[in-house]
Amino acid sequence: MIVGLIVNPVAGLGGAVALKGSDGPGVQARALALGAVPRAGERAAAALRALRARRPGLRVRTVAGPMGEDSALAAGVPYEIAHRPRAGAATGAGDTRAAVAALGTVDLLLFAGGDGTARDVLDAGPRPPVLGVPAGVKVYSGCFALSPFAAGATAAGFDGSTVEAEVVDLDEEAYRSGRVGARLYGTLRVPAARARLSGRKTGSSAEPPGTADSVARAVVAAMRPGVAYALGPGATTLAVGRALGLVLTPLGVDVVRDGVLLASDVTERQLHTCAMSQVTQGVLSVIGGQGFVIGRGNQQFSPRVLAALAGLVVLATPQKLAALGGRPLLVDSGDPAADAAFAGHVRVVTGHRASVFYRIQSASEELP
DSSP: OEEEEEEOTTTTTTTTTTOSOOOSHHHHHHHHHTTOOOOHHHHHHHHHHHHHHHOTTOEEEEESGGGTHHHHHHHTOOEEEEEOOOTTSOOOHHHHHHHHHHHOSOSEEEEEEOHHHHHHHHHTOSOOOEEEEEOSSSOOSTTBBSSHHHHHHHHHTOOSOEEEEEEEEOOHHHHHTTOOOOEEEEEEEEESOGGGBOOOOOOSTTSOTTHHHHHHHHHHHHOOTTOEEEEOSSHHHHHHHHHHTOOOOTTSOEEEETTEEEESSOOHHHHHHHHHHSOEEEEEEOOTTTOEEESSSOTTSOHHHHHHOSEEEEEOOHHHHHHTTTOOEEEOSSOHHHHHTTOEEEEEEEETTEEEEEEEEETTSOOO
16 A cells, blocks of 8 residues: 655644634744644654554655655654755645645555644645645544544555545634634545544534524533633634623634633643632634534643643524534544543533533544
């Protein structure tokens, strides 16, 4: 089996430092200055390890340096270099497109990145079947596996059968201002393995008016004096802010206590400091269509933050849960061991005086 590998080494940089994306050299430089740590390479290596464990005869064709070679070395898989990016220059969209063309004929092309990277692969023109290793901040497109582990397992079982998956992306500048408008750019052929693919994120515009407000009233009524609550991104958590009479950061993480806004748009480091210094609960909503609770757009809730929290409140409207069709809620914090602690069932607040227990699991758990 010959697998192509392309890594966007700056994918996901802006997540934990509250920049809500990583597009553009300016944002990337700011993220690094704030202490962001690149993770795309290690997520690609995790996918390769899972793949090699199932296909020992694996051969990888990749790009020199951090665009693939480093991940292959870390995973201990045999590889060949098919492309070398411009020396001394930061990698960009043009490098991804050039790499797709240079890799030539492979059985499957793995790419580690986010929605912007998926767009670059799409723009590269004719290509083999592909599969995304999720490493971006949001990852709304349907061409990604649930996790690096799921990407490797899916690649190992690939038999040539494919389906079309949508590539969508957001205007990050508008996104940082709280305006969410995903645009469909096209489709990519991916392995026909629905259970291991994340699917495209869906919005909440079809929900009956007041549904999120009903959930918010239930959350506010249950808040305890002296306890800090870290409210994650999403329309439902924004409704919690309205119920408290507060204006929260659109698509950011804010901390409230006793009805007062303690900190707005916090980074992972700030959230960890808060959770270590006082009793803090996380309040997170479910991503429609995908079922993710942790790991998509809320990287501030890192493994160490999750360990420091006193608890987690999960929010979802009944319509959002029904749309999952029985598929579980998912956790992808970047640490499969930490994610495994969530296995089982979690109470989900679905409205005023209404909740259900719903199955939740690590996105790296073995699936059919």
